[in-house]
Amino acid sequence: MNRNYLFTGLTIALLALSSCNEPQKQQARGPMPFPIESAKKDNITVYNEYAANIEGEQNIEIRPKVDGFIDKIYIAEGEEVKKGQILFKLSAETLNQQVNAAKANIEVAKAQVVSAQVEVDKISPLVKQNIISKSQLATAKSNLNAANAQLNAAKADYMNAQENLDYTIIKSPVNGIIGSIPYKIGSLVGRSETQALTTVSNISNVYAYFTMNEKQLLQFNRQLDGKSVKEKIKSLPEVELILADGSIYEQKGRIETINGMVNPRTGSIVYKAIFPNSANLLRSGISGKVKIPSLENNVILLPQKATYELQGKKFVYLVNKDNKVESKEVKVSLAVGQNFIVQGGINEGQSYVTDGLIKLRHGMQIQPVSEKHHTPDANAAMSNK
Structure with missing residues (x-):
């Protein structure tokens, strides 16, 4: 019995000594390593997207110029027709x-x-x-x-x-695609009818109509070169079209016109971009998004993973000269890929922690590791701590 008590006592003593040595081991390890990076300014291309309505280059209503009964219909809805092709024949x-x-x-x-x-x-x-x-x-x-x-x-x-x-022989005025045909053979039609016989849409090129509000308009115009509207439009970069399924249309377009007046009810102005459509993929009436590139000069990019959110605000951990981290609120404007464009809160040259933010606390001392020299081993060390 005494031997059992002695064994139990020794076990407890060893555990006590082990627990006393653990903080000393942790303290001996020193500050934890974290990857850092210095904020720097750069020029980047930002893409803005605007909802657009697509219309054919020409959408021509086919109407009879004389009264009569429809004798023959030579085309079908959705059919591709050529200029001068016969569409209808009246009595x-x-x-x-x-x-x-x-x-x-x-x-x-x-x-x-x-x-x-x-x-x-x-x-x-x-x-x-x-x-x-x-x-x-x-x-x-x-x-x-x-x-x-x-x-x-x-x-x-x-x-x-x-x-x-x-x-009485009604022909197509342009190359295009036939729309709906509301009348049948034998229908009485004439010049006074409100509904057209059909519509021929010339979609060899299509127009994408989209709007900008006043603030977007001012920002956009400040980036354009040229004095006249014509010169400004000429200096615009090519634009892309995002289709309804999220894919990018293979051919790029260009902005052709900018409406001269802001709509007083909506506070927006209409832009028109033209896209080639030789494969007839695009049709009148579909929707999409126009994607416009713009150049942002001398801006600071902050990786999204280097920020955390608190009560709707974004924060970053700055690293001071004593290698202690300080939580600092930053203001961001746009998300560009995996980065944010910074508007305020961090200056060029300041160092910030780029990863492992969940392990940090304000005032905590760290071992800075340059992002360029941050190896997988350092990552492993961080994840194991």
Whole structure:
């Protein structure tokens, strides 16, 4: 029994000695190593995104110029058509009759001209012989002029009738894609209809319309070179288009126009960018985002992992000359990749901890390790502590 008590006592004593030596071991290790980096200014390209509506270069409503029933529809919705291709044919019975009547009127007018000319030719020699008075010749010539005028009027009526007949064949004015076709064969259509026969969208190029608010407009314009609007637009960089599925459209575009007025209701101004669309991937009515690059000069970039958030504010651990860390609030503007653009709170040349912030406390002394010389072993040491 005494032997058991003795063994238990020795065990407790050894544990006590071990626990007393542990703080001394930890103290002997010294400050923990942490990677640090010095803040420096740089020039970077920032990309801003703006919601955009896509429209074809031309969206032309196809409307009939004459009244009639639809006889034939030569195209289908979504079909690609060429300029001059026949789209619709309207009934033309009445218009055919008008053309035939106009032709007949021309023949009548020609006969009247011939008759009047014969009369003039007959009277002219008699006037020279003083057999008939000059007034009769003047009357005959007047009748000839009237007949010619009647002939010209008949020809104009014929051309008008023929033109109306031609309008029954409706052709595409441009290359493009057919939109919806609300009418069917046999439908009565005319110039007074509010709904178009269809729409042809020329999408060889597309326009992306997007807006900027007044603040964005001022920031954007300050970066542009040139005095006139034309010079400023010319100096703009190429822009990209982000599609609805998040992919980047393969062809870049350019800003073509900037609206001259700010909308007083929304406080925004409209921009128009043009993108080539030779593969017809883009269609009128779709949405996307225009991605515009801008250059930020002399800004400090702070890695996002070097910051932590507290009550909606962002903080960083600065390292002073005694290698002690100080918690400091920083103001950031934009996130660029894995970094923040700093607006205030840290100055060029100041050192800050880049990783392992969860282990730090304000006033804690550390062993700074330059980010450039920070090895995997140092990381391992940090993670094991």
